[in-house]
Amino acid sequence: MNNFFTHPMRLFFITAAVCGMVGGLSFFASDNYILLHQMIFLNIVPACAYGGFLLTALPDWTNYSGSLKKISTTLYSLIILAFLALPFNYLITGSFIALFWLFLLGFCAVLLWQDKNDNNFSILLILSLLFALQIVFLYKHDFQFLYAQIHISVAAISVVSFRVSMVLGDEALKKTDYKDPVFLPNFVYKNLLALFAILYALSLLFLDEKTSGFIALGVGCVMLAKLKELHYFALLKRHYIIFYYTLQLACAIGYLWLGTTQILTIPHTAPLHLITLSYYLSMILFIFITASLRHSGFVELKFPLLGIIAIITMVVCGIVRSLFSHWTGYIHLSASLLILAFGLYAYPFFKIFTQKPFTDDPE
Numbered sequence: 001m002n003n004f005f006t007h008p009m010r011l012f013f014i015t016a017a018v019c020g021m022v023g024g025l026s027f028f029a030s031d032n033y034i035l036l037h038q039m040i041f042l043n044i045v046p047a048c049a050y051g052g053f054l055l056t057a058l059p060d061w062t063n064y065s066g067s068l069k070k071i072s073t074t075l076y077s078l079i080i081l082a083f084l085a086l087p088f089n090y091l092i093t094g095s096f097i098a099l100f101w102l103f104l105l106g107f108c109a110v111l112l113w114q115d116k117n118d119n120n121f122s123i124l125l126i127l128s129l130l131f132a133l134q135i136v137f138l139y140k141h142d143f144q145f146l147y148a149q150i151h152i153s154v155a156a157i158s159v160v161s162f163r164v165s166m167v168l169g170d171e172a173l174k175k176t177d178y179k180d181p182v183f184l185p186n187f188v189y190k191n192l193l194a195l196f197a198i199l200y201a202l203s204l205l206f207l208d209e210k211t212s213g214f215i216a217l218g219v220g221c222v223m224l225a226k227l228k229e230l231h232y233f234a235l236l237k238r239h240y241i242i243f244y245y246t247l248q249l250a251c252a253i254g255y256l257w258l259g260t261t262q263i264l265t266i267p268h269t270a271p272l273h274l275i276t277l278s279y280y281l282s283m284i285l286f287i288f289i290t291a292s293l294r295h296s297g298f299v300e301l302k303f304p305l306l307g308i309i310a311i312i313t314m315v316v317c318g319i320v321r322s323l324f325s326h327w328t329g330y331i332h333l334s335a336s337l338l339i340l341a342f343g344l345y346a347y348p349f350f351k352i353f354t355q356k357p358f359t360d361d362p363e
Contacts, residue, residue, distance in 0.1 A: 008072035012052030024339035062115035151201035213262030220255030251279035278318030310344035
């Protein structure tokens with residue numbers, strides 16, 4: 001842990017988990033819990049997740065061998081300042097996060113430019129959209145622009161999980177008797193999913209409700225089609241593939257449900273929470289666990305029991321929040337599950353991070 005700014009993934013991931021637990025605790029400790037949990041889960045947690053992942057993956061993808069200390073220290077300082085500003089003014093918190101997106105965007109652009117890498121342009125597009133939406137949110141004080149970031153993040157997860165799924169698929173195929181097996185996910189579905197999710201996010205700001213609903217149906221249908229690439233027994237008998245499949249299925253159901261409610265012009269808070277909790281935050285935990293194991297010297301990708309329970313707990317949290325809103329205790333139950341899920345990730349992996357040195361990706 002002495003060089004956590006040199007290899008910032010661990011620091012950012014644990015910070016995301018701690019902030020997630022604080023966001024859950026806000027439901028019990030503050031009368032202003034709605035604003036607090038919005039700012040934490042739509043600003044601080046995703047910033048930690050993107051920062052930790054991109055500062056680890058992008059240097060590897062662009063063959064960057066320089067020091068990360070300055071950029072990681074700068075980005076982490078902005079996250080801490082944003083968190084400390086939460087009790088005082090949400091616009092100050094949002095301003096620090098806007099600076100975070102700007103600095104991260106600039107750093108990623110420099111790395112891609114220096115490497116003449118045009119394979120990861122989608123990352124710059126997504127970071128640019130997050131920064132732009134954050135600026136408009138600060139200008140208009142309209143949380144609709146933060147909610148749109150959820151769907152931009154779905155697009156980001158589609159881009160990132162393409163590489164993650166290659167790792168998962170290859171890991172699963174290593175356990176088979178096939179000769180030199182390689183898992184190649186469908187990049188067309190990946191691109192379509194990212195495109196539709198971005199279009200949906202923008203439609204919420206510029207188009208009518210029913211038109212947005214049809215685009216949401218498109219997101220759900222593409223996600224369902226994307227599941228086909230996993231329909232092989234050799235893959236589905238591995239626990240990490242089952243989790244990956246389940247989270248994508250939850251996303252597909254969420255968007256199909258969301259689109260239907262918008263077309264029928266009925267409230268759509270429930271499907272939005274299913275997408276946010278059972279896919280968006282669950283995939284963040286899933287990627288945290290996968291990346292943490294891969295960069296901590298574990299040769300075999302075997303999720304620890306507490307990590308498995310963490311993902312299940314987050315999925316259940318989304319189901320409770322979206323399906324049981326008629327029950328008076330649903331908010332506190334879902335908040336408790338949220339705290340538990342992040343805690344179940346933080347506890348075993350903090351121990352791993354303090355006991356095992358950071359390692360390069362084994363592939």
